[in-house]
Amino acid sequence: MEKREQIYEGKAKKVFNTDDPNLVVVEYKDDATAFNGLKKGTIAGKGVINNRVSNHMMRMLEKEGVPTHLVEEISERETVVKKVQIVPLEVIIRNISAGSFSKKYGVEEGIVFDEPTIEFSYKNDDLGDPLINSYHALALKLATKEEIARIKELAFKVNDVMKAYLLSLGIKLVDFKLEFGRLPDGTIVLADEISPDTCRFWDSETNEKLDKDRFRRDLGGVEDAYNEIMRRLMGD
Numbered sequence: 228m229e230k231r232e233q234i235y236e237g238k239a240k241k242v243f244n245t246d247d248p249n250l251v252v253v254e255y256k257d258d259a260t261a262f263n264g265l266k267k268g269t270i271a272g273k274g275v276i277n278n279r280v281s282n283h284m285m286r287m288l289e290k291e292g293v294p295t296h297l298v299e300e301i302s303e304r305e306t307v308v309k310k311v312q313i314v315p316l317e318v319i320i321r322n323i324s325a326g327s328f329s330k331k332y333g334v335e336e337g338i339v340f341d342e343p344t345i346e347f348s349y350k351n352d353d354l355g356d357p358l359i360n361s362y363h364a365l366a367l368k369l370a371t372k373e374e375i376a377r378i379k380e381l382a383f384k385v386n387d388v389m390k391a392y393l394l395s396l397g398i399k400l401v402d403f404k405l406e407f408g409r410l411p412d413g414t415i416v417l418a419d420e421i422s423p424d425t426c427r428f429w430d431s432e433t434n435e436k437l438d439k440d441r442f443r444r445d446l447g448g449v450e451d452a453y454n455e456i457m458r459r460l461m462g463d
């Protein structure tokens with residue numbers, strides 16, 4: 228496999244073609260943004276941590292029967308993944324109230340739900356990723372009925388697996404965002420990343436925030452929090 232030209236630069240990652248049309252290389256950056264790009268900064272070492280954490284999670288999910296885009300980690304910041312057509316939905320699962328849920332519905336953070344919730348945002352930066360339901364997604368032809376059903380099934384499975392695993396490491400999985408993609412044969416796989424950028428992680432004893440909220444809310448100790456997650460997951 229040979230890395231070729233850059234085809235995309237996003238807020239947190241760059242994507243490169245390879246000599247294999249079915250594979251791309253993603254490169255994780257230290258750049259951090261929040262509030263739809265309004266707040267910008269860098270988190271030293273974040274790219275390395277998110278690359279390793281995301282691959283660790285995806286390897287585990289694969290073992291549990293969740294198909295992912297992961298192929299091979301090739302350096303500290305770079306991973307070969309199956310090139311997919313991204314379904315333009317941000318799939319958000321919540322176990323505990325926080326963030327936009329608390330704001331929108333006027334409830335405190337930290338309410339533990341009896342059942343996890345699922346919601347979709349239309350992945351469209353110009354529109355500010357508006358919240359939509361599955362009927363809207365169908366109307367907008369973002370995915371088929373069958374694909375939406377599969378995405379929901381996989382998203383809840385990811386939650387079950389990650390929630391139990393993280394709790395064993397003393398971490399509460401509050402909420403997270405997933406993206407899914409289509410392989411050339413139409414199979415839906417988990418894509419993008421699973422990291423402290425895209426999940427809320429709270430220490431299960433102290434409720435200390437160990438994720439990007441430390442950056443969003445200027446809480447300090449941002450790098451320490453990312454390092455702590457990597458240490459608990461991978462022991463270094």
Ligand code: ADP
Pocket residue numbers: 235236237238239240241242251296308309310311312313406408418419420
């Ligand atoms: P954003 O585009 O939101 O700024 P990133 O900086 O993370 O986000 O950029 C990575 C881009 O690559 C995202 O648009 C994501 O949807 C896309 N992507 C993730 N996994 C794959 C994949 N396996 N194949 C193709 N594109 C992918």
Ligand code: UDP
Pocket residue numbers: 317319325326327328356402403404424425426427439
């Ligand atoms: N999230 C994300 N990307 C987004 C929006 C949300 O990764 O563009 C994640 C976020 O890190 C959190 C979860 O999805 O773990 C729910 O986010 P929320 O809707 O509460 O929005 P926020 O508070 O981040 O504005």
